[in-house]
Amino acid sequence: MSALLQVRHLSHHYGRRVGCEDVSFDLHAGELLCIVGESGSGKSTLLNTVAAQLAPTAGSVRYRQRDGAWLEIATLNEADRRRLAREEWGFVTQNPRDGLRLNVSAGANVAERLMALGVRHYSQLREIARGWLERVEIDPARIDDAPTGFSGGMQQRLQIARTLVTQPRLVFMDEPTAGLDVSVQARILDLLRRLVNELGLAAVMVTHDLAVARLLAARTMVMQGGRVVETGLTDQILDDPQHPYTQLLVSSVLTT
Amino acid sequence: MNYNFAFLDEDTKRMLRRALLKAVAIPGYQVPFGSREMPLPYGWGTGGIQVTAALLGPDDVLKVIDQGADDTTNAVNIRRFFARVAGVATTEHTADATLIQTRHRIPETSLRENQILVFQVPEPEPLRTLEPREAETRSLHALADYGLMHVKLYEDIAQYGHIATSYDYPVLVDGRYLTSPSPIPKFDNPKLDQSPALMLFGAGREKRLYAIPPYTRVESLAFEDHPFEIQRWEQQCELCGAGESYLDEVIVDDHGKRMFVCSDTDFCGQRRAEASA
Numbered sequence: 001m002s003a004l005l006q007v008r009h010l011s012h013h014y015g016r017r018v019g020c021e022d023v024s025f026d027l028h029a030g031e032l033l034c035i036v037g038e039s040g041s042g043k044s045t046l047l048n049t050v051a052a053q054l055a056p057t058a059g060s061v062r063y064r065q066r067d068g069a070w071l072e073i074a075t076l077n078e079a080d081r082r083r084l085a086r087e088e089w090g091f092v093t094q095n096p097r098d099g100l101r102l103n104v105s106a107g108a109n110v111a112e113r114l115m116a117l118g119v120r121h122y123s124q125l126r127e128i129a130r131g132w133l134e135r136v137e138i139d140p141a142r143i144d145d146a147p148t149g150f151s152g153g154m155q156q157r158l159q160i161a162r163t164l165v166t167q168p169r170l171v172f173m174d175e176p177t178a179g180l181d182v183s184v185q186a187r188i189l190d191l192l193r194r195l196v197n198e199l200g201l202a203a204v205m206v207t208h209d210l211a212v213a214r215l216l217a218a219r220t221m222v223m224q225g226g227r228v229v230e231t232g233l234t235d236q237i238l239d240d241p242q243h244p245y246t247q248l249l250v251s252s253v254l255t256t
Numbered sequence: 257m258n259y260n261f262a263f264l265d266e267d268t269k270r271m272l273r274r275a276l277l278k279a280v281a282i283p284g285y286q287v288p289f290g291s292r293e294m295p296l297p298y299g300w301g302t303g304g305i306q307v308t309a310a311l312l313g314p315d316d317v318l319k320v321i322d323q324g325a326d327d328t329t330n331a332v333n334i335r336r337f338f339a340r341v342a343g344v345a346t347t348e349h350t351a352d353a354t355l356i357q358t359r360h361r362i363p364e365t366s367l368r369e370n371q372i373l374v375f376q377v378p379e380p381e382p383l384r385t386l387e388p389r390e391a392e393t394r395s396l397h398a399l400a401d402y403g404l405m406h407v408k409l410y411e412d413i414a415q416y417g418h419i420a421t422s423y424d425y426p427v428l429v430d431g432r433y434l435t436s437p438s439p440i441p442k443f444d445n446p447k448l449d450q451s452p453a454l455m456l457f458g459a460g461r462e463k464r465l466y467a468i469p470p471y472t473r474v475e476s477l478a479f480e481d482h483p484f485e486i487q488r489w490e491q492q493c494e495l496c497g498a499g500e501s502y503l504d505e506v507i508v509d510d511h512g513k514r515m516f517v518c519s520d521t522d523f524c525g526q527r528r529a530e531a532s533a
Contacts, residue, residue, distance in 0.1 A: 101407070107414055108411050120406065122410065125410065126414075143414070144414045
């Protein structure tokens, strides 16, 4: 099977400071890849560069569209890049308040991407929004409530619904469960795992939590100082880490 | 004390005319211009007054309305201002005017070719309440990416059961640019479509001009199952009996007695004159 996303020698520098350096990987359809590493290791920079939110300093990102044609992301114009981000990709931010539109209702948040795609039928939008609230375990009766009145976990689930409503093929997630308490985290991870399987999504997820990687990802990349130090199957990496830094990371997790 | 004709100096008027030509060439597109200090505060029509000053010629006949009325403070002041600094003829009759500066209304009397309607615009950017970043709204215009506007209409229906936006109702000009029609009631939106008169919009504080040229398609946004509708009244004007005009509800005494009257004073006055003749 051919890849969905090809990242080759990707670097992003902030002036003279390295964000991420010489990263290459492939992502296949339906695959969930976790990027782990300590804070400041370049995980989020890499994610944002792959998702075309930052311009790469060097290297390339290629994406295979629904029709099978390959797109070179760096050469796309603004209009195509936005279309891609709207129709085929999704981005879930760590802080749901960055990804949501807080001054409009939950229903409008879910329906916004559909309206951007040109759906102009109010009842249909309502119906779809209700269905998605249900799927992310938010009471559909709260469709007209403002997300500011939602708990942190609900806001994050709302952001997931808002992102997935257009059925993207590829989703980028930046620590979607950080900052939530453990029981809420577990519910969201469970939800994500179910949705990813149901929809056949490919996803790249950044996390500093190895348990999240263990639960969700088939493959994991470990980053340190902007570089990928180890990559492979998640179980392999967590059970038999090769690189000293990975060994440190794995051994630092408290076990009961 | 003497002023240059129509207050502004000739270079400023030329700058304004160039911006206006560009605005007419790209219907609905907001053209930046070097807005000048005018002898009235922002929000009182500094944009409209500059456009009017750039267009006035000695033979023009000027009418100024505020909320449809010729006799309110804003209208009277601007009309007197141009009578003094340009010496042009002024009128209250829509049909006699060649140039009409307006705030919040389009006259009830149908406009004709060779008439120009100048709107005073407080906020030219229809997306502003949803997207505060100017750089982003410009990109959205450039890419004709207007899904966001429907989020506002969606919110209206979700909260009120119908599209409750009743003024400054967003329109799509010539199938391309999303445009604010200035705070006219949506009752007036249909008059923008295929209008024989040239419509110019000036926002002084925001330093933007835009235009709807004659006979241009102007659509009011809506949902398929919630089509665009204008306001309707069960009452008729209590002065002239008109049932088709935009009515103001006026409280007339301390006991809350109300009366409905035409907001367009010229239209109402002419109907009464005809009835008594």
